[in-house]
Amino acid sequence: MRAVGRLIARAATAFTKEPRAPSHLHLEPKRILNSRYEILKQIGSGQHSTVWLAEEYATLRKVAVKVLSDYVTSLQGVHAFELDVLKKIALNQTATHEKRLLHLYDHFLARGDHGHHLCLVSQPLGPSVLDIRSRTPNGALPIPLVQHITRQLLEGLEILHEKCKTVHTDIKFDNILFASHAESPDTNAYCAIDTVLIDFGTAMPEGTDHDRLIQPEALRSPEVLLGCTWDVNADIWNVGCIVFELLTGQRLFKPRAGASWSSEQYHMARIYSTLLDDNDRGRLIEFFRHGAKFTTFFDGDSLRVKATERESIQGILQHYGIYTQELDEFLVAMLRIHPNDRLSARQLLLLPWLRI
Known part of the structure; x- marks a missing residue:
């Protein structure tokens, strides 16, 4: 070669x-x-x-x-x-x-x-997770299938992050494929088929100061939005967002522009209103202050665009009727605003929700 x-x-x-x-x-x-x-x-x-x-x-x-x-x-x-x-x-x-x-x-x-x-x-592969979602009325999948997909995705990311020292940057439903087609039309049949993470076309080696825009818009992590340097923890944020969507059929964050704000500003406002621990406010500001787009989102220590009401992962899961303490713990561990606070793929695999 x-x-x-x-x-x-x-x-x-x-x-x-x-x-x-x-x-x-x-x-x-x-x-x-x-x-x-x-x-x-x-x-x-x-x-x-x-x-x-x-x-x-x-x-x-x-x-x-x-x-x-x-x-x-x-x-x-x-x-x-x-x-x-x-x-x-x-x-x-x-x-x-x-x-x-x-x-x-x-x-x-x-x-x-x-x-x-x-x-x-x-190897040739079967349908994507996106394909399987299209077969359901609202895009939500059965909880056992979501656990299966998530477990195997994290097993792949453990290798990619720890051994290959690589950030995928584009984890989404059409980049997670099943190894083959199921013989039964029942979506639960895919619990017996391995999943494979594909498309490393935008993957980047870890260890350099990455700050370019990555990830699908609705799955974009806070550090990427702010123009901060990012690493494998950006992939973990992606996983948290897609697990929520697989369980509910709805995106956790839905960026949209308004008369006086951009879609990115609205996105960050929703992230803060859903996930912010007030005790972390000062620490987050110090981290985000290094981002190239800090002043787009913040005026001093305050967000320029703020959500009118607070909510929580627990409250949202209760709204969809799927709340358990184990699931709440699992999602929050991936969706912490400061990237260094997110658990690694290896650590996530040990949490109770994946072991039920």
């Missing part, structure tokens, strides 16, 4: 917005890639990549081939780290949790009309 290394070494542009429309590799069924994989059909696409189902000649096994745009290929190892992260995962997954993160089988370069395209070969 020296060619990959030489190609990657030439990249010098920040991975923000592509300078032109992304050039995807043109593929169609029966096309052969790397003299090894026969393309069967397209199974996914995005701004920066396409995904294809293929068959490996030698073994006849089905594989998924993710083909990056030429631009994103040029950024690998400099401003994007998908290949690096997948290699780390392959080295660090344990026998117990070997299926929790996408497993890289192979990688190679394919030449296109405008440059090279990095191709990442992995």
